[in-house]
Amino acid sequence: MTASNNGVLNSKVPEGNLQDKWDNHKNNLRLVNPANKRKFTVLVVGTGLAGASAAASLAELGYNVKAFTILDSPRRAHSIAAQGGINAAKNYPNDGDTVWRLFHDTIKGGDYRSREANVFRLAQVSNSIIDQCVAQGVPFAREYGGLLDNRSFGGAQVSRTFYARGQTGQQLLLGAYSAMMRQVHTGKIELFPRREMLDLVKVDGKARGLVARNLTTGEIERYAGDAVLLCTGGYGNVYYLSTMAKNCNATAVWRCYKRGAQFGNPSFTQIHPTCIPVSGKYQSKLTLMSESLRNDGRVWVPKKKGDNRPPNEIPEEDRDYYLERRYPSFGNLAPRDVSSRSAKYVCDEGRGVGKTGLAVYMDFADSIKRLGVDAIKAKYGNLFAMYEKITAENPYEVPMRIFPAVHFTMGGLWVDYNLSSTIPGLYVLGEANFADHGGNRLGASALMQGLADGYFVVPYTLSDYLAENLHSEKIGTDHEAFAKAEKETMERINKLLSVKGKKTVLDFHRELGELMWDHVGMSRNKKDLEMVIKKITGLREEFWKDVNIPGENNTLNKYLEYALRVADYMELGELMARDALDREESCGGHFREEHQTEDGEAVRDDENFCNVSSWEYRGDDKEPVKHVEDLNFEFVTPTQRSYK
Amino acid sequence: MSDQTMTIHLKIWRQKDKNSPGKLVDYTVDDANPDMSFLELLDWLNERLMNEGREPVEFDHDCREGICGSCNLVLNGMAHGPMQGTAVCQLHMRKYKDGDTIVVEPWRARAFPHIKDLVVDRSALDRIMAAGGYISVNTGAPADANAIPINKYDADLAFDYAACIGCGACVAACPNSSASLFTGAKIAQLAHLPQGHPERKKRVVSMVDKMADEGFGDCSNYAECEAVCPAEISITSIAEMRREYFKALSEIE
Numbered sequence: 001m002t003a004s005n006n007g008v009l010n011s012k013v014p015e016g017n018l019q020d021k022w023d024n025h026k027n028n029l030r031l032v033n034p035a036n037k038r039k040f041t042v043l044v045v046g047t048g049l050a051g052a053s054a055a056a057s058l059a060e061l062g063y064n065v066k067a068f069t070i071l072d073s074p075r076r077a078h079s080i081a082a083q084g085g086i087n088a089a090k091n092y093p094n095d096g097d098t099v100w101r102l103f104h105d106t107i108k109g110g111d112y113r114s115r116e117a118n119v120f121r122l123a124q125v126s127n128s129i130i131d132q133c134v135a136q137g138v139p140f141a142r143e144y145g146g147l148l149d150n151r152s153f154g155g156a157q158v159s160r161t162f163y164a165r166g167q168t169g170q171q172l173l174l175g176a177y178s179a180m181m182r183q184v185h186t187g188k189i190e191l192f193p194r195r196e197m198l199d200l201v202k203v204d205g206k207a208r209g210l211v212a213r214n215l216t217t218g219e220i221e222r223y224a225g226d227a228v229l230l231c232t233g234g235y236g237n238v239y240y241l242s243t244m245a246k247n248c249n250a251t252a253v254w255r256c257y258k259r260g261a262q263f264g265n266p267s268f269t270q271i272h273p274t275c276i277p278v279s280g281k282y283q284s285k286l287t288l289m290s291e292s293l294r295n296d297g298r299v300w301v302p303k304k305k306g307d308n309r310p311p312n313e314i315p316e317e318d319r320d321y322y323l324e325r326r327y328p329s330f331g332n333l334a335p336r337d338v339s340s341r342s343a344k345y346v347c348d349e350g351r352g353v354g355k356t357g358l359a360v361y362m363d364f365a366d367s368i369k370r371l372g373v374d375a376i377k378a379k380y381g382n383l384f385a386m387y388e389k390i391t392a393e394n395p396y397e398v399p400m401r402i403f404p405a406v407h408f409t410m411g412g413l414w415v416d417y418n419l420s421s422t423i424p425g426l427y428v429l430g431e432a433n434f435a436d437h438g439g440n441r442l443g444a445s446a447l448m449q450g451l452a453d454g455y456f457v458v459p460y461t462l463s464d465y466l467a468e469n470l471h472s473e474k475i476g477t478d479h480e481a482f483a484k485a486e487k488e489t490m491e492r493i494n495k496l497l498s499v500k501g502k503k504t505v506l507d508f509h510r511e512l513g514e515l516m517w518d519h520v521g522m523s524r525n526k527k528d529l530e531m532v533i534k535k536i537t538g539l540r541e542e543f544w545k546d547v548n549i550p551g552e553n554n555t556l557n558k559y560l561e562y563a564l565r566v567a568d569y570m571e572l573g574e575l576m577a578r579d580a581l582d583r584e585e586s587c588g589g590h591f592r593e594e595h596q597t598e599d600g601e602a603v604r605d606d607e608n609f610c611n612v613s614s615w616e617y618r619g620d621d622k623e624p625v626k627h628v629e630d631l632n633f634e635f636v637t638p639t640q641r642s643y644k
Numbered sequence: 645m646s647d648q649t650m651t652i653h654l655k656i657w658r659q660k661d662k663n664s665p666g667k668l669v670d671y672t673v674d675d676a677n678p679d680m681s682f683l684e685l686l687d688w689l690n691e692r693l694m695n696e697g698r699e700p701v702e703f704d705h706d707c708r709e710g711i712c713g714s715c716n717l718v719l720n721g722m723a724h725g726p727m728q729g730t731a732v733c734q735l736h737m738r739k740y741k742d743g744d745t746i747v748v749e750p751w752r753a754r755a756f757p758h759i760k761d762l763v764v765d766r767s768a769l770d771r772i773m774a775a776g777g778y779i780s781v782n783t784g785a786p787a788d789a790n791a792i793p794i795n796k797y798d799a800d801l802a803f804d805y806a807a808c809i810g811c812g813a814c815v816a817a818c819p820n821s822s823a824s825l826f827t828g829a830k831i832a833q834l835a836h837l838p839q840g841h842p843e844r845k846k847r848v849v850s851m852v853d854k855m856a857d858e859g860f861g862d863c864s865n866y867a868e869c870e871a872v873c874p875a876e877i878s879i880t881s882i883a884e885m886r887r888e889y890f891k892a893l894s895e896i897e
Contacts (some may be wrong), residue, residue, distance in 0.1 A: 057783040076712040092780045135786035137779045137837050139803040146793025178778035185774040245706040279679045285708050291674050504694050556760040
C-alpha cells in the first residue's frame with residue numbers, strides 16, 4: 001500500500017467565492033444544442049431518487065435515456081424506505097436558517113471530511129428541490145393555513161426538514177418516478193426492469209456502455225451509450241444485516257472500480273442509532289425507526305448492570321439517560337455517530353436491555369404526559385404501528401427497544417465537482433458517490449443529495465462532457481469491447497455455478513457480515529483490522545471453492561444474483577478494512593480506538609488526514625494504490641465537533 | 645423475542661416458467677420462530693432446500709419494511725395474508741399457530757404474466773402510470789413551493805391516496821382482476837391537488853383506458869381490494885376515479 005499524490009485527482013472545483021462557484025461554473029459549462037441532444041444516448045443505472053430524477057431531467061432536455069433497474073419496477077428502489085424528511089434552506093419558519101447555515105451544519109456534521117464547494121452547492125439547490133417536488137404533486141405535510149410544515153431533525157437547531165408523514169422517501173421517489181414515467185410515455189426513456197449491470201464497457205478509456213444480466217432469462221445483454229450514470233446506491237449490505245433493502249448491492253460500483261474508477265473513503269459507514277434490534281439468526285434485515293422519534297423519545301438504560309426489571313418498574317433514580325448526561329446541549333438529538341457509539345458503550349458495559357442485551361430504551365412516557373397520546377399518535381402513529389407489528393410490543397405503553405444498525409455509506413466512487421468519476425463518461429450520483437457527506441451524514445440529507453445530483457447538477461455537468469464528445473465515433477454493441485466484457489461476465493457466472501460446494505451464499509454472507517460488524521463497525525482498531533483483512537481473504541478463497549448455488553443461469557435465479565453480489569462484497573469488504581486501517585484518526589462514523597480522548601470522544605487528525613482517500617484497483621493479485629485528495633477549507637475553519 | 649419454535653406446513657405454488665404447468669408442493673418447516681417474518685420463513689425453507697440439493701422457491705421481495713411493494717404472495721387465499729393493512733413482508737409467524745398449514749400462491753391475473761414460482765410480471769401497472777399518472781412539469785420550471793396554499797384537508801386526503809405501494813394486491817384480490825384501486829388512488833391524489841388540475845380530464849381518460857387495454861377487468865364494487873390493501877387505500881378512490889371519468893367524458897368534445 002503506497003500513498004501517492006500524482007495529480008490523478010483533480011477535483012475541478014471552480015475558482016471564486018463559495019457563493020459564486022456554482023453560478024460561475026454553470027456560465028462556463030458547454031451546452032449541447034437541442035438538435036444535437038437527440039444524437040446522444042445516456043445509460044442511467046438505478047432508478048432511486050438520483051437515477052429517476054436524472055433520467056427524467058435528461059429526457060426532458062431531449063437526450064435519449066436508457067434506464068435500468070434490478071427490480072421489477074423503478075418505483076421500488078430503496079430511496080422509497082426513507083422515513084424522516086428532506087432538508088432545505090427555505091427558512092419558512094423564520095428561525096434563522098440560511099443556505100450558509102445548511103452548508104455549515106452539513107460540513108460540520110460530516111466532520112470536515114467533505115469538499116466545501118460540493119456541500120455549498122448542495123445547500124444552494126436544496127430550495128429548488130422542494131419547489132420541484134411540490135409542483136410534481138408530492139404531498140408534503142402542511143399546516144392549517146395551507147402552507148408547508150417543517151420540523152427539526154437529526155440534531156439541527158432550526159426546523160428545515162420537509163416531510164410527508166413517515167414516508168418522505170416514498171413520496172419523493174414517486175414524484176421522480178412519475179416524472180420518469182412521463183418520459184417513458186414520450187419515448188425519450190426506454191425502461192429496462194429486472195436488469196443488473198455486471199460490467200462497464202470502456203472504449204479508448206471512456207465509458208461507452210455496459211453489459212447487464214436479464215434477471216428473467218439470464219441472458220447477458222449489451223447496451224451502448226455516450227455516457228453512463230451510476231445511481232446504484234450504497235453498499236451497506238456488505239455487513240449482511242443493515243437497513244438496506246435485500247437487493248441493494250455494490251456490484252455495479254465494484255465492477256466500475258475494477259475498470260478503473262477510484263473508490264473514495266470506502267470505510268466511511270453510517271451506523272444509525274435507532275433501529276429495531278436483532279431477534280434471531282433467521283433475521284434477514286434490520287428496520288430503521290426514523291430518528292425524528294428522538295425529538296420526543298428519551299434514550300436510557302438502567303444504571304446498574306444486569307438490572308432485569310421490566311422498564312416501567314425501574315424508577316427514575318435507577319435510570320441513566322446517558323445522552324442527556326453526556327451531551328447536555330444536544331441530549332437525545334446528538335448526531336448519529338455519537339448516539340450509536342454511546343449505545344454501544346453502555347451495552348459493552350453490560351447495561352444493555354432486552355434478551356440479547358444489545359438494545360437501549362427509547363421512552364415516550366414523558367412526551368405522552370406532556371403532549372398527550374393523540375399528539376404523539378399524530379406525529380409518529382405509523383412508526384409506532386410498524387414497531388408494534390415487528391416486535392409485538394406497544395410503544396405507547398412500554399419503551400421501544402432500539403439498537404444501532406448499518407444504514408448508509410458515505411464512501412463511494414470518487415467523483416469530481418462535476419460528479420465525474422476517474423473514468424471519463426462515467427458519472428456517479430447519490431449514495432453511490434463519496435461526495436457530500438464526509439465522515440458522517442446528517443439526517444434528511446440523503447434525499448436532498450440524491451435529488452440535487454439528479455435534478456440540478458448532472459443535467460448541467462453532463463452537457464459539458466457530451467459537448468466535448470460531439471464528434472466522437474458512435475460505438476455499436478458489436479464492438480470488441482462489448483464481446484470481451486460479455487465473455488468475462490459469462491465466465492464469472494459459469495465459474496460460480498460450477499463450484500457446487502457445500503455452503504450456501506447466505507452462510508458466506510453472514511460470516512462476512514459478522515466480521516465486518518465486529519471489526520469494521522462502530523469501533524475499529526489496528527490489530528482487529530489487520531486480522532480481519534486476512535480473514536476476509538481466507539473467506540473469499542473458501543467462497544470460490546465451496547459455495548453452493550442452485551439452478552442454472554438461463555432462468556430467474558435469485559440465489560445466483562445474490563452470489564454474484566456476495567462475491568463482490570468479499571472484495572469490497574477487504575478494501576473497507578484497508579481504508580479503515582490506513583486512516584489513523586477518528587472522524588465521523590470512523591472511530592479508531594487508538595485515537596480518542598480520555599472520556600472516549602473521537603480525536604480527528606487534521607494535520608495528516610484532512611483529505612479523501614481514493615483507492616485505485618491494480619489487479620486481483622496486487623494491493624490497491626491509495627491516492628489522496630487534500631481538502632482545503634477556505635471558508636470554514638474545521639473545529640472539533642462538540643455536542644456537549 | 646421468543647425461544648419457542650413452531651411447525652408450519654406449507655403448500656407452495658411451484659412453476660418453472662409460464663409455459664410449464666404449475667402445482668402446489670408440500671413442505672414442512674419444523675423450527676419456525678414466532679418472531680420470523682413470513683419471508684424469513686421462506687428464506688429459512690430455501691436454505692434447507694439448497695442444503696438438500698433442491699431448488700429454492702423464487703419470490704419477489706426487497707425492502708421488507710412494507711413500503712416498496714415488491715412482495716406479492718397470496719396466503720390461504722388472501723393477498724398479503726391475514727393481517728389488515730400489512731404487506732406480507734411485515735407479517736410475522738406469531739400470527740399463526742403451531743401446526744398450521746399455509747397455502748402460498750402468486751398473484752393471479754391475466755395482466756400479470758407468470759415468470760417463475762411465486763414471481764409474476766407486474767409491469768402493466770407501470771404502463772398505467774406512464775399513461776398519465778403524473779403532473780407534466782419539467783425540472784427547473786416551478787414556482788416557490790409555498791406559492792400555492794393547499795388546504796390541509798385536501799393535502800391529507802391526497803396523501804392517503806398517494807400512500808399506494810403499487811404491489812398489485814388489489815388486482816390479485818379482485819374477482820375481476822381490476823386495477824381500479826391502484827389507478828383510482830393516483831387519479832384521486834392528483835385530483836385533490838391544485839397542481840393536478842390542468843391535466844385532470846386527460847389523465848383520467850388515458851389511465852382508465854390503459855387499464856382496460858392491459859387486460860385488467862372493470863370494478864363491480866366487491867371491495868375485496870380495500871380489504872387486502874397494505875396501504876389501506878379506500879375504495880372512495882374508485883368512486884373519485886369514476887366521477888372524474890364521467891366529468892371528463894361529458895366535457896371533452
